[in-house]
Amino acid sequence: MHDPRRFRMTVEYDGTDFVGWQLQPSGRSVQGTLEEAAERLFGSATRVHGAGRTDTGVHARGQVAHFDAATRLDPHTIGRALNAVLPADVSVRDLAVTSADFHARFSASSREYAYSLTQQRTSLHRRDRWIVYARLEHRRIQEAAALLPGTRDFTSFSKFSPTVDHCTCHMYETAWMVREESCVFTLRANRFLKGMVRALVGGLVLVGRGRMTVGQFGDILEAKDRAFTPMLAPPHGLVLTAVNYDPEDFAMMKGIISELRAGMRDDEDEES
Amino acid sequence: MHDPRRFRMTVEYDGTDFVGWQLQPSGRSVQGTLEEAAERLFGSATRVHGAGRTDTGVHARGQVAHFDAATRLDPHTIGRALNAVLPADVSVRDLAVTSADFHARFSASSREYAYSLTQQRTSLHRRDRWIVYARLEHRRIQEAAALLPGTRDFTSFSKFSPTVDHCTCHMYETAWMVREESCVFTLRANRFLKGMVRALVGGLVLVGRGRMTVGQFGDILEAKDRAFTPMLAPPHGLVLTAVNYDPEDFAMMKGIISELRAGMRDDEDEES
Known part of the structure; x- marks a missing residue:
């Protein structure tokens, strides 16, 4: 088992068919969709934190999110693998290792x-x-x-x-x-x-x-x-x-x- | 009954859900969709001629088409009325009276x-x-x-x-x-x-x-x-x-x- 590392990614999505960024008791959220993709890839529940909680129907070209994962995969492979399982209306753009104290939401200026x-x-x-x-x-x-x-x-x-x-x-x-x-x-x-x-x-x-x-x-x-x-x-x-x-x-x-x-x-x- | 006049219009469409511009024995064509809208508005079959026969899935921002109609409606009203009955993926932009010898396809340079x-x-x-x-x-x-x-x-x-x-x-x-x-x-x-x-x-x-x-x-x-x-x-x-x-x-x-x-x-x- 590797030590967990923190990853930061830029996310693009077409908000048309989402209830918004944030996980909801029901409905398809961008956060939930990314968390499912990460869970499929890493084999364990993975919380994804976004910088902005966009509302139902709102799009993003430059949403930023972070997550922690104990994986030996390199960032480029993780980005490609996430895209391979994500639906067409969510795309991971750049994905990189970031410092453990980076927080997509609280570190944003x-x-x-x-x-x-x-x-x-x-x-x-x-x-x-x-x-x-x-x-x-x-x-x-x-x-x-x-x-x-x-x-x-x-x-x-x-x-x-x-x-x-x-x-x-x-x-x-x-x-x-x-x-x-x-x-x-x-x-x-x-x-x-x-x-x-x-x-x-x-x-x-x-x-x-x-x-x-x-x-x-x-x-x-x-x-x-x-x-x-x-x-x-x-x-x-x-x-x-x-x-x-x-x-x-x-x-x-x-x-x-x-x-x-x-x-x-x-x-x-x-x-x- | 008015004398028929020739009208010229610019048409925008999202080609995703069309078999293309041209009327086909089956499938949803842009030409057929415009002809149906014109028939609903004028109460009689109306042939719509386009400048370019775009293929299945191809979009248009500046397609030009013409049709003849014996109507007393002014061009602005015709444009609005066509848009009111057209589905969201086809839009009439400018619509104007043109000369009887104008042909969307054969007059195009x-x-x-x-x-x-x-x-x-x-x-x-x-x-x-x-x-x-x-x-x-x-x-x-x-x-x-x-x-x-x-x-x-x-x-x-x-x-x-x-x-x-x-x-x-x-x-x-x-x-x-x-x-x-x-x-x-x-x-x-x-x-x-x-x-x-x-x-x-x-x-x-x-x-x-x-x-x-x-x-x-x-x-x-x-x-x-x-x-x-x-x-x-x-x-x-x-x-x-x-x-x-x-x-x-x-x-x-x-x-x-x-x-x-x-x-x-x-x-x-x-x-x-």
């Missing part, structure tokens, strides 16, 4: 999401873009998106979660990019709350349609009150694109948030 | 196709990229692709078709572009033969894997013999991206090809 929408009916992208037929004023959306960067309480743009004790996130950057009839909203933050990206997109689309002013969008953010949460954009437009592990960013965030709050828990990502 | 492949397993693009794990020498592929432009006989890169009387095509341009682990091969020609893009990609991949030299690829082209047709790349990497209607190009092609051949038939597109 930031996460990146992209939300795609299109203004025209599409067949080729019907599984990964939200179709919004209403005319959008992109300049106003960009003004509202520019209010988000900084350390803020995003309670108004989140669903309640019993496991989260504060709603402060540090938003590093946001961008609303328009190309022909499609738009992509990208965000990077130290953590994301449950439903957060989809609620932000829901609010931004209201701004773009003229149903809400940029000022009202800012007021909702300031209110820190779920009574004002906009309707969530549908999950299929959302992709977890990357998880970053920058020790400097990580230390800085710890500092900022410790100053703001006493007794905070470890950072975590509650989907989006 | 050129067609553009794109073939996508990736060198890494993918879940999000499993329906629209061919996964090629073998290492590819892209520079050699690019040399081979550069042999294609010009007026040439592409017999060696086509499947037999009883309705085609010559295999001369004018290839305007080709490009093999690499971005991270993905490649896209784009081509523009006055016409394409049955299986042509997929046979070209099959051959180029053999060149990239070192199974065939650039010189041998050129020899196959010169041979004008189906005995040398390379294995076809799978259809799901292929997309018909655009059909162009440039009267000057069209006249030039007629000239070139008339010089080369006497008694040629109208240009046509036999998939790819």
